[in-house]
Amino acid sequence: MLSSTFCPCGSGRPLADCCGRYHAGEPAPTPEALMCSRYSAFALRLTDYLMATWHPSTRPQGLDSDPVTVWKRLEILESGEEGERGRVHFRATFREGRRWAVLEESSRFVREAGQWFYVDGETALHRLKPGRNAPCPCGSGRKFKACCGLA
Numbered sequence: 001m002l003s004s005t006f007c008p009c010g011s012g013r014p015l016a017d018c019c020g021r022y023h024a025g026e027p028a029p030t031p032e033a034l035m036c037s038r039y040s041a042f043a044l045r046l047t048d049y050l051m052a053t054w055h056p057s058t059r060p061q062g063l064d065s066d067p068v069t070v071w072k073r074l075e076i077l078e079s080g081e082e083g084e085r086g087r088v089h090f091r092a093t094f095r096e097g098r099r100w101a102v103l104e105e106s107s108r109f110v111r112e113a114g115q116w117f118y119v120d121g122e123t124a125l126h127r128l129k130p131g132r133n134a135p136c137p138c139g140s141g142r143k144f145k146a147c148c149g150l151a
Contacts, residue, residue: 008043009036010074010139023049027116031086031109032079034116039092043071055110055117070095072138072148084111093128093137095148100128100137 007018014020019040028034034053041049045065054060073093080087086109093102107121130137136147143149 008040008071008074011036015040027114028053030079031081031088031107031116032076034109034118035076035079035088035090035107036074038118039071039074039090042092053116053118055112055119058120068096075139081109081111085109086111086116093139100130102126102128102137 005015007013007015007020009019011018019037022028022033022037023041023044023046028037038050038053041047041053045067047063047065050063051059071092071094073091075091075093076088077091078087078089087107088109089104089106091102091104093100095101103123103125105121105123108119109116110119111117128137130144130149132143132145132149134144136142136144136149138148140147
């Protein structure tokens with residue numbers, strides 16, 4: 001049930017009370033809220049929402065949902081807004097099969113007619129090789145071997 005499922009953005013709140021309300025049509029009030037809701041949309045494979053919140057000037061023709069990618073953790077490093085422009089610097093940890101990586105991006109946003117849109121970002125991809133006794137990259141605080149390393 002949507003109301004009892006925790007939001008993928010990592011807020012610890014139910015999806016319906018967090019990013020789910022933006023997925024349902026409520027405009028995100030800040031670039032950071034939009035970024036979190038877009039991360040959650042990637043995790044939930046909500047491609048229609050991703051396309052709708054992408055600025056028309058940079059929006060791709062389409063998005064393929066990638067069933068191999070499993071998004072595990074979002075970290076907002078910095079965010080802010082000045083007038084109708086916003087920015088969010090984040091790290092998103094994901095797994096593809098048994099391979100782990102971190103996508104780091106400095107994203108740009110613009111507000112038009114009261115609604116924030118993702119414009120573009122400068123990205124860097126870092127591959128991870130978590131050791132059995134290393135902290136799990138998902139952010140659980142447990143050792144990798146006792147968490148995601150079990151899968």
